[in-house]
Amino acid sequence: MLGSDEILSTIQMLHAEHLDVRTVTLGVNVDDCAASSMEGLCRKLREKLLRRAGGLAEVCGRIGRKYGIPVTNKRLAISPVAHLLAGHGRAAAVEVARTLDQAAADCNVDFIGGFTALVHKGITPVAEVVMESLPEVLSATTRVCASVNVASRKAGINMDAVGRMGRVILRIAAATAANHGFGCAKLVVFANIPEDNPFMAGAYVGGGEPEAAINIGVSGPGVVSSALKRRIQLGRKLTLGELAEEIKITSFRVTRVGELIGREVAAELGVAFGIVDLSLAPTPAVGDSVGEILQTLGIARIGAPGSTAAIAMLTDAVKKGGAFASSSVGGLSGAFIPVSEDSALTQAVARGELVLEKLEAMTAVCSVGLDMIAIPGDTPAETIAAIIADEMAIGVVNDKTTACRLIPIPGAKPGDKVEFGGLFGSATVIEVRGMGASDAFVRFGGRIPAPIQSLGN
Amino acid sequence: MTTLFPHAHVLNVLSDDHPGIVASVGRAVEQLDGNIDACSETVLEGFFTLIMLVSFPRPIDSQALAEKVKVAGGGDYQVMARQFVPPTGDGGGQTERFVITAFGKDKPGILLGFTGYLAGKDINIVDLFGERKGEDFVLISQVEIPARWDIAMLQADLEEIGRAEGFTVRIQHEDIFVATNQLRLKPC
Numbered sequence: 001m002l003g004s005d006e007i008l009s010t011i012q013m014l015h016a017e018h019l020d021v022r023t024v025t026l027g028v029n030v031d032d033c034a035a036s037s038m039e040g041l042c043r044k045l046r047e048k049l050l051r052r053a054g055g056l057a058e059v060c061g062r063i064g065r066k067y068g069i070p071v072t073n074k075r076l077a078i079s080p081v082a083h084l085l086a087g088h089g090r091a092a093a094v095e096v097a098r099t100l101d102q103a104a105a106d107c108n109v110d111f112i113g114g115f116t117a118l119v120h121k122g123i124t125p126v127a128e129v130v131m132e133s134l135p136e137v138l139s140a141t142t143r144v145c146a147s148v149n150v151a152s153r154k155a156g157i158n159m160d161a162v163g164r165m166g167r168v169i170l171r172i173a174a175a176t177a178a179n180h181g182f183g184c185a186k187l188v189v190f191a192n193i194p195e196d197n198p199f200m201a202g203a204y205v206g207g208g209e210p211e212a213a214i215n216i217g218v219s220g221p222g223v224v225s226s227a228l229k230r231r232i233q234l235g236r237k238l239t240l241g242e243l244a245e246e247i248k249i250t251s252f253r254v255t256r257v258g259e260l261i262g263r264e265v266a267a268e269l270g271v272a273f274g275i276v277d278l279s280l281a282p283t284p285a286v287g288d289s290v291g292e293i294l295q296t297l298g299i300a301r302i303g304a305p306g307s308t309a310a311i312a313m314l315t316d317a318v319k320k321g322g323a324f325a326s327s328s329v330g331g332l333s334g335a336f337i338p339v340s341e342d343s344a345l346t347q348a349v350a351r352g353e354l355v356l357e358k359l360e361a362m363t364a365v366c367s368v369g370l371d372m373i374a375i376p377g378d379t380p381a382e383t384i385a386a387i388i389a390d391e392m393a394i395g396v397v398n399d400k401t402t403a404c405r406l407i408p409i410p411g412a413k414p415g416d417k418v419e420f421g422g423l424f425g426s427a428t429v430i431e432v433r434g435m436g437a438s439d440a441f442v443r444f445g446g447r448i449p450a451p452i453q454s455l456g457n
Numbered sequence: 458m459t460t461l462f463p464h465a466h467v468l469n470v471l472s473d474d475h476p477g478i479v480a481s482v483g484r485a486v487e488q489l490d491g492n493i494d495a496c497s498e499t500v501l502e503g504f505f506t507l508i509m510l511v512s513f514p515r516p517i518d519s520q521a522l523a524e525k526v527k528v529a530g531g532g533d534y535q536v537m538a539r540q541f542v543p544p545t546g547d548g549g550g551q552t553e554r555f556v557i558t559a560f561g562k563d564k565p566g567i568l569l570g571f572t573g574y575l576a577g578k579d580i581n582i583v584d585l586f587g588e589r590k591g592e593d594f595v596l597i598s599q600v601e602i603p604a605r606w607d608i609a610m611l612q613a614d615l616e617e618i619g620r621a622e623g624f625t626v627r628i629q630h631e632d633i634f635v636a637t638n639q640l641r642l643k644p645c
Contacts, residue, residue, distance in 0.1 A: 002556070002631065004586040004597050006638040011558055011627070013637070066608060068629035256636040 013253060014069055017226045018288070021261050022281045023073040023217040024060050025113075025198035027205040027274065028052045030078045038092050041084060042099040049076065049103040049112075052212055052271075057108035059268045063261060071261065072219070076104055077203035078114035086126045093133035094140060101141035111186075113203035115146040118193070121155040121447070123164070131161075134168050138183035139175035145201035151191035151392035153399050156450040159389065163442050165189050166385030170408055173377065177410040180418040184407040185372060189388050191395030191402045196275045197331040202368075202403060213274035215331060216262035220254040221280045221342075222288040224318075228296045243297065244317040251278065251321030259326045275330030278322035279367055280314075282342040284425035290314070290335050291344025302344060303354030311335060312365035332401055334367020340407075340420055340427035341372050350417070350428040356387075357433075364394045369403035374418055374427035377410040379435060384408065386438035389448075397451050458543075460512035461492040465541035466522055467510055472534045474505035485529035486511050489522070510541060552581070552601035554631040555608070557615065561624030563594035570618055571596065571626075578611070579603055599631065 013019050033044040053076055060071040078100070085093055097115060104112040115137060117127040134146055148165060151157040169189075173181030188202040195206020198215035205213075227250040228243060258276040266273035282289045290311075291302045297310045315335045322329055337359065339345045348354035356373070363369045369391050375384070388404045395402030407427070409418050414431040472478055479498065486493060486509075495510040511522075523538040530536075559571060568587060575582060575598075584599040602611065612628050619626030636642055 001584050002599060002634050002638070004588075007556055007558065007597050007634050008595070010634050010637045014633075015627070065612065066630050067633040068627050069633065253637040256642070257633065259642065260632060260636040 010253075013223050017223045019069065019223050019254060019257060020219050021064070021069060021071045021216060021258055022219040023075050023198050023200070024056070024071050024261065024265055025075040025077050025203050025215045025217065026053050026056050026269070026271070027077040027196070027203070027209060027213045027215055028079075029205055029209065029211050030114075031083050034084050034086070036087070038088070038095055041092075042095060045084070045096065045099050046103050049078075049100075050106060052269075053107040053109065055269060056265075059265055063264050063268070067261065069257060069261065073111070074109045075198070075200060075203065076107065076109050076112040077198070077205050077215075078112065079205040079209075080116040080118060081114055082117045082124070082126050082130045085129055088126075088129070090129055090133045090136075093129050094136050097133070097137040097141050097144045101143050104143040109143070111143050111145050111200045111203075113145040113147065113200055114205060115144050116148070116204040118149045119161040120149050120152040120158050120191075122158065123161055131164060131168055134187060135171040135175040135183070138172050138186050144186065145203065146187045147190055147193060147202045147204055148187070149190045149193040150388070151396050152450075153192060153396050154450055154454050155447070156454075157191070157389060157392045157396055157448040159385075159442065159448055160445045162189075162389050162392065163382070163385045163445060165388060166381035166383075166442070169384055169406060170381050173408040173410055180374075180409050180412075180420065181377070181407050182420055182424075185405065185420060185424055187405065189392075189404045191392040192400065194331050194401055198275075198277050199279065199281060199332060199336075201405065209274070210272040212269075212271040214262050214266040214269065214271060215274040215277065216258040217277045217279065217281060217331070218254050218258035219281055219283075219288070220250070221282045221290050221293060222285075223254060224250050224280060224314075225287065225289070225293045225296050228293065232296070240297075240313060244313055247314060247317035248321035251318045252325040255322040255325035255329070259328065273328065275328045276322070276326050277331030278318055278329055278333040279331065280318060280335045282336060282338065282345075283423055284341055284343050284346075286343055289342045289344040290337055291342050291348060295344060301351075301353045302348040303358045307358065308361050308365060311337070311362050315366040332367045336367060336371060337362060338372035338405070339430075340374065340425040341423060343425070346425060346427060349430055356430050360390060360394070363391065363402060364398065368401055369395075369405070371403065371405045372407070372424065372427065373405070374407050374409050374412070374429045375432050376414055376429055377408050377412050379408050379432050380439065382439040382442040383432060383435050383437075385442045387432070389442070393448070397453065399453060458495065458510075460494045460510065460541070462512035462514045464514070464516050465494065465510060465512040466517070466519055466538050467508065467541050468522065468526065469537045470505075470507040470509075470526065470530075470534050472505050472530065474500050474503050478505055478530065478534070479507065481529040482507065482509065482526055485526045489513055489517060489525060490515070512541075551604040553604065554583070555600055555602050555628050556631050556634055557596075557598045557600060557626065557628045559596040559619060559624045559626045560593060561619070561622060562592055563589050564622075567594055567622060567624065568596065570622055571598070571615070574614065574618055575600060578606060580606075
């Protein structure tokens, strides 16, 4: 029989601290939708997605009500769209994107990921089509999310792809200038892209994944923060080790919620259960912030010395708790620091306390990278590429996933504030130092060779 | 369950709580050559209650058993005993375990309001906890809900009852509490 204290502590976590399942993402392999005619391709794609995912939102709602826990987002991910587009051109890419957009709307999901190209060792003609179509795709659709993997531990960093993405990002910003370059928020540039990530904008179905699988993203910054505050308020002198233990226990419980929901949704839909992504995913809501956890851990101004150590401890404790809770941990599994989506981080940037370089340092020890960062609209393409290259280097050398979701805000200068709305929050344009100083490095192009760590066999 | 000896009784003991109650009850059963087959105790605000399933190799009168245990406690215990008759049938069909929680400002009749509704729906309470916390009352009830009921309908009904009484009420499948508190997940 359950104890009353166990029941009450779960009720506290679910209702007082607003734990939710951040995303239930159904991954579907759509490689078998390839066809020589666009009409045939789009029809097969639409039919398969509706067949597989038509019931997703209803099932999530019903299971969420059974356990008294909301599933905030229902999403779709597909195998790389580049697999479908071989032999087709840029117009076809846009048509496929529109089909995906409509299918996602018809399935009542808010995003569909997988408009993806994997170019870490080289750019194929079809990958080029995907990359070059992004400005039009991301401005003409609302639900389609894109990702481009430009680096890996085994391949090194494809600087031709990095340089190209610098230019593409500026073109996306221009194409969505009326919405402060918002199209860039739906694109992630990766090193070591995970094949089962449920979080947007980087979700896609990698090679080796099942035909269809449910992957879960849990939330939890608010729960972790509350647990730490409760422990600290007890008044006894605590060490960081004891605080790490508290994070670990909370992470265990949060992960279990994700696993329970994921397994049941998968069983109802008749698909495989994939993974639980442990990542602490903040929202703009006050109290649901990774930055606030750092403040609770004693970093009064986020970005001050100690910030990197604090987030390293947080990420490690989250992983340890989650790994014990579930044998199906995957995706990104760390602590996200998406600046515009995290109220405490946004404020720290606005006050000038958190700078680009410190964010980069923090990403070396957490997940996932320079995420949802507004930069000046006049940042040169080569400088954007160089920022990406730095972040990719952290991923490649440290054998971890890193990523960039940079948003050049057309016409904006450092300190300007922009509102993206909803879960994307608001951002203060961050200063980019050394603009134009890396152009020659980027223009060399070619590939930065794989690090010695890649010779692991 | 199967008891060790053929002549089984259910024994209930109520006392103010202090060390040695279970030992003295156990001693009384031993003196009658009996066996304790199952037991559960609860302490509430300084009062102790014990329920035991005990069995004996020879027939014994329930009244005599209760008296023997009472004497073992120096006359301080309220004791009741009755012959154990194993439950028959399937318990009323397939059920699922849910947890109902209710929080709100305490007033008379709260427990009756909720339990009256559950009784009308043939929902069995398998564990109950209630406590005043300041001005408020916390009620936790673990229940077995017959499979024929639509959980969304029960949720709506209980929320409505809660609203009328100024209580926040939730009904959630017990697996969410098992998953977040216990090491092993139930197999799916």
